[in-house]
Amino acid sequence: MPGRFLPPKKIECQTVTPILADSAAPRSRTQRQSILKQIMGMPAGAIFLVFMALQIVCIAGALLYPNEFRYLSPQNLTILMKAVPVLGCLALGAGVLMIAGEFDLSIGSVYTFTAVLMASLVGAGVSAFVAAPLGILAGVLIGLLNGQITIRFGLPSFIVTLGGLLFWRGAVLLYNGAVQVRFDPEPVFTSLFSGTLLGINAAFIWIVLFVVGFHFLLHRHRFGNHVFATGGNRGAAEAIGINTNRVKLIAFAIAGGMAAVAGILATARVGSVQPGQGAGLELQAIAACVIGGLSLRGGRGSIIGIFLGVLLIHTITDVLLLLRAPGFYLDMFIATLIVLAAIFNHLIERRGVA
Amino acid sequence: MSNLLELHNISKSFGALTALRNLSFHIGEGEVVGLLGDNGAGKSTTVNLISGIHKPTDGYLSVDGRKTLFTCRSDSADAGIETIYQHTALVDSLSITRNIFMGRELTDRFGFLRQAEMREIAMEVLQNAVHISGIDSPDTLVGNLSGGQKQAVAIARAVYFKKRVLLLDEPTSALSVRETEALLNQVLKLKAENVSSVLVTHNIYHAYQVCDRFVIMSHGTKVFDVAKADTTINQLTDYVVLT
Numbered sequence: 133m134p135g136r137f138l139p140p141k142k143i144e145c146q147t148v149t150p151i152l153a154d155s156a157a158p159r160s161r162t163q164r165q166s167i168l169k170q171i172m173g174m175p176a177g178a179i180f181l182v183f184m185a186l187q188i189v190c191i192a193g194a195l196l197y198p199n200e201f202r203y204l205s206p207q208n209l210t211i212l213m214k215a216v217p218v219l220g221c222l223a224l225g226a227g228v229l230m231i232a233g234e235f236d237l238s239i240g241s242v243y244t245f246t247a248v249l250m251a252s253l254v255g256a257g258v259s260a261f262v263a264a265p266l267g268i269l270a271g272v273l274i275g276l277l278n279g280q281i282t283i284r285f286g287l288p289s290f291i292v293t294l295g296g297l298l299f300w301r302g303a304v305l306l307y308n309g310a311v312q313v314r315f316d317p318e319p320v321f322t323s324l325f326s327g328t329l330l331g332i333n334a335a336f337i338w339i340v341l342f343v344v345g346f347h348f349l350l351h352r353h354r355f356g357n358h359v360f361a362t363g364g365n366r367g368a369a370e371a372i373g374i375n376t377n378r379v380k381l382i383a384f385a386i387a388g389g390m391a392a393v394a395g396i397l398a399t400a401r402v403g404s405v406q407p408g409q410g411a412g413l414e415l416q417a418i419a420a421c422v423i424g425g426l427s428l429r430g431g432r433g434s435i436i437g438i439f440l441g442v443l444l445i446h447t448i449t450d451v452l453l454l455l456r457a458p459g460f461y462l463d464m465f466i467a468t469l470i471v472l473a474a475i476f477n478h479l480i481e482r483r484g485v486a
Numbered sequence: 487m488s489n490l491l492e493l494h495n496i497s498k499s500f501g502a503l504t505a506l507r508n509l510s511f512h513i514g515e516g517e518v519v520g521l522l523g524d525n526g527a528g529k530s531t532t533v534n535l536i537s538g539i540h541k542p543t544d545g546y547l548s549v550d551g552r553k554t555l556f557t558c559r560s561d562s563a564d565a566g567i568e569t570i571y572q573h574t575a576l577v578d579s580l581s582i583t584r585n586i587f588m589g590r591e592l593t594d595r596f597g598f599l600r601q602a603e604m605r606e607i608a609m610e611v612l613q614n615a616v617h618i619s620g621i622d623s624p625d626t627l628v629g630n631l632s633g634g635q636k637q638a639v640a641i642a643r644a645v646y647f648k649k650r651v652l653l654l655d656e657p658t659s660a661l662s663v664r665e666t667e668a669l670l671n672q673v674l675k676l677k678a679e680n681v682s683s684v685l686v687t688h689n690i691y692h693a694y695q696v697c698d699r700f701v702i703m704s705h706g707t708k709v710f711d712v713a714k715a716d717t718t719i720n721q722l723t724d725y726v727v728l729t
Contacts, residue, residue, distance in 0.1 A: 353598050
């Protein structure tokens with residue numbers, strides 16, 4: 133039978149390829165490095181490995197104990213997809229600003245404030261398609277205000293936006309009181325931001341689009357290069373003629389605008405706004421950035437890293453919930469992860485490799 | 487024939503402090519000038535003035551014989567003057583390519599980077615314009631380079647953007663012996679391509695190796711201006727130390 137001769141042939145091919153690879157290897161240093169080292173050398177490579185390892189363990193666990201550990205159940209995957217976008221939007225904005233060398237602690241409060249603003253406008257009869265852009269505009273303006281104060285007076289943005297955090301949290305209560313606001317937009321609006329497309333949650337599609345867009349903006353566009361230069365070495369950037377104040381101002385605006393976008397996604401999902409819902413989110417967003425490999429001193433990091441940081445936080449939260457761990461374990465786990473990530477990043481920075 | 491850059495009776499005061507007094511000197515086409523002097527002689531103020539960071543209190547600069555006023559860094563850059571500071575020139579967390587094109591990126595109509603093109607140019611500049619040992623890829627992060635390699639990248643940037651005068655502020659103070667040698671050769675090579683250089687330094691020996699002319703400053707003004715042929719290293723040392 134001719135088919136019986138096929139297996140030996142295959143083996144022959146397999147024996148040829150390794151020899152080729154061996155003879156080609158010494159030519160360049162990068163080829164000699166193992167794939168593992170190559171991935172570690174890429175931006176966000178280390179976080180990618182951690183993320184993949186966690187996924188493999190989770191998927192293996194779910195396949196072995198499908199009834200006890202329902203990681204792969206459709207319900208769980210939907211919960212994950214719904215949870216990621218809000219923190220994702222906040223972290224993308226906060227991350228761009230962090231790479232530019234500044235912080236924004238007010239995004240959690242801005243997220244709530246703009247959501248309340250949008251929901252109450254819709255409650256007053258305004259179309260959601262008008263109210264949502266107005267919410268984003270409010271977020272952008274608040275970001276610009278934070279930036280102006282920081283730059284004009286030469287203050288640390290940490291302090292300015294700490295003020296912002298308290299101010300806008302108070303503004304929510306002043307404007308609305310401590311009651312929840314119902315959000316009843318047109319059905320088209322709801323399905324656009326919290327419906328499903330081909331079984332995938334709409335908000336998740338949005339966050340993926342944002343990640344792709346931000347990736348191109350930061351890593352493939354002139355503006356991104358200026359952001360890295362501003363955060364990496366402000367003196368050098370200015371010496372070469374980059375207007376670093378303008379770059380920072382735009383980054384502040386992006387952080388504020390993305391906080392408002394997060395507010396829209398969250399509000400469309402739940403159908404109402406709680407005045408206290410944003411508390412602590414700003415810290416989670418910064419945590420996601422740090423886990424994703426951003427330097428607290430600015431100038432380093434990647435959009436993919438930020439997104440992986442967000443995914444990692446939510447995967448771990450999800451796993452702990454599935455294992456029915458008490459709530460305080462979540463915080464302790466995330467806390468450990470942040471510190472470990474910061475130590476790891478610091479070691480990489482000192483070695484000068486990123 | 488007019489000189490490339492001239493300083494005419496320049497004075498600069500910061501409040502009650504007079505940093506420069508009645509300073510005049512010139513830099514010719516393809517000339518390497520050593521600006522020497524002890525600490526506090528006013529060298530850095532002079533560099534900042536030429537690169538447009540400071541404005542003169544009195545007096546003026548002229549480029550190609552035309553009186554000009556530099557109000558900011560980009561004015562001097564437009565006139566073809568590139569200042570290479572020791573520490574502030576490059577961003578460590580960006581690649582060599584991105585540093586070379588920082589602020590002057592090649593982009594398409596929408597501002598997206600033409601990465602392949604920039605990478606190719608960077609590769610060419612690194613291989614041909616400046617010979618830097620140990621750099622194998624323009625994708626290397628500048629933070630991984632040595633002091634001399636960093637300066638070579640900064641020079642490569644100036645060369646690619648066709649600058650006419652390089653102001654090198656204390657270029658050799660952080661370099662190894664071999665790197666210093668490479669840097670000084672680089673200056674001579676640029677001179678052959680008609681690029682002028684100003685070496686601001688207090689290392690007279692390094693300056694003596696490559697400079698055509700020496701301007702010695704003390705207490706904010708020029709005390710000596712001499713061509714290399716008319717002086718000796720001992721005389722230069724005396725002027726720097728004793729005035």
